[in-house]
Amino acid sequence: MPAGTLFIVATPIGNLSDLSPRALETLRSVAGICAEDTRHTRQLLSHFGIERPLIALHEHNEEAISERVVERMVGGDSLALVSDAGTPLVSDPGFRVVRAARAAGLRVSPVPGACAAIAALSVAGLPSDRFVFEGFLPAKSSARRERLGKLASETRTLVFYESSHRIAESLADMRVVFGDARNAVMARELTKLFETVLDGSLESLHAQVLADDNQRKGEFVVMVQGAGDDEEAQLIEGRRLYARLSEHLPPSTAAKLAAELSGAPRKSLYGS
Ligand code: SAM
Numbered sequence: 001m002p003a004g005t006l007f008i009v010a011t012p013i014g015n016l017s018d019l020s021p022r023a024l025e026t027l028r029s030v031a032g033i034c035a036e037d038t039r040h041t042r043q044l045l046s047h048f049g050i051e052r053p054l055i056a057l058h059e060h061n062e063e064a065i066s067e068r069v070v071e072r073m074v075g076g077d078s079l080a081l082v083s084d085a086g087t088p089l090v091s092d093p094g095f096r097v098v099r100a101a102r103a104a105g106l107r108v109s110p111v112p113g114a115c116a117a118i119a120a121l122s123v124a125g126l127p128s129d130r131f132v133f134e135g136f137l138p139a140k141s142s143a144r145r146e147r148l149g150k151l152a153s154e155t156r157t158l159v160f161y162e163s164s165h166r167i168a169e170s171l172a173d174m175r176v177v178f179g180d181a182r183n184a185v186m187a188r189e190l191t192k193l194f195e196t197v198l199d200g201s202l203e204s205l206h207a208q209v210l211a212d213d214n215q216r217k218g219e220f221v222v223m224v225q226g227a228g229d230d231e232e233a234q235l236i237e238g239r240r241l242y243a244r245l246s247e248h249l250p251p252s253t254a255a256k257l258a259a260e261l262s263g264a265p266r267k268s269l270y271g272s
């Protein structure tokens with residue numbers, strides 16, 4: 001009996017019509033489907049009249065499920081892996097299962113489709129020939145600013161996922177670290193009824209989000225234009241000064257002085 005294939009199947013990020021004909025055909029044909037939230041996936045499948053056994057897959061049981069998946073594939077079963085929305089493994093579980101299947105020499109095949117990051121980039125109007133996908137930022141502001149600080153001199157477009165709970169705080173931290181004037185785009189509820197794409201400086205995006213409750217509802221992709229050559233040079237100089245000054249001065253004084261002398265945002269110098 002030949003070994004089965006593991007199909008990694010993208011599902012819609014809001015609009016059910018975005019499930020491709022090949023995704024439907026694949027989900028109908030496999031012996032079982034690994035799913036993040038089985039109730040959620042069962043609803044999707046029943047909408048399309050598909051009944052297949054589901055295998056619950058989450059971060060805590062991925063290792064155990066990986067073994068089971070490999071055993072079944074070796075025994076000849078083809079399986080699918082889906083997440084709650086979009087492309088599995090993109091800020092979603094599945095990486096360990098794919099790694100185990102590949103390590104066992106089994107075939108893993110993509111059935112591509114929706115991905116919030118790519119959909120957002122495609123409508124942002126920011127440079128997209130080179131970009132950095134950063135997924136979710138840390139929940140705590142101090143850790144978030146530290147992570148952002150490491151990205152302050154990045155010249156490629158930055159792509160973040162964000163939830164309604166933290167969108168305002170994250171934009172506030174981006175203003176502090178990247179500076180008020182940096183261009184950004186916020187894509188909300190893509191492919192859904194309240195799809196909104198806002199662009200402008202970080203300052204204006206933050207102000208719009210604070211001024212309108214609706215702009216804090218739903219699911220978000222935030223994209224920030226990369227640092228320009230000037231900004232990058234300022235940051236490099238600011239960090240050099242900070243490193244030297246903090247040998248002799250308290251960190252906050254060193255950062256204040258380095259920021260004044262270089263023109264770089266003060267918070268972007270911490271954690272560097
Ligand atoms: N695997 C998914 C993908 O391919 O996009 C992403 C899963 S991640 C757990 C969920 C996050 O993706 C949300 O918090 C939000 O940041 C983003 N997202 C998902 N659907 C979205 C949508 N319709 N509009 C904007 N962002 C979305």
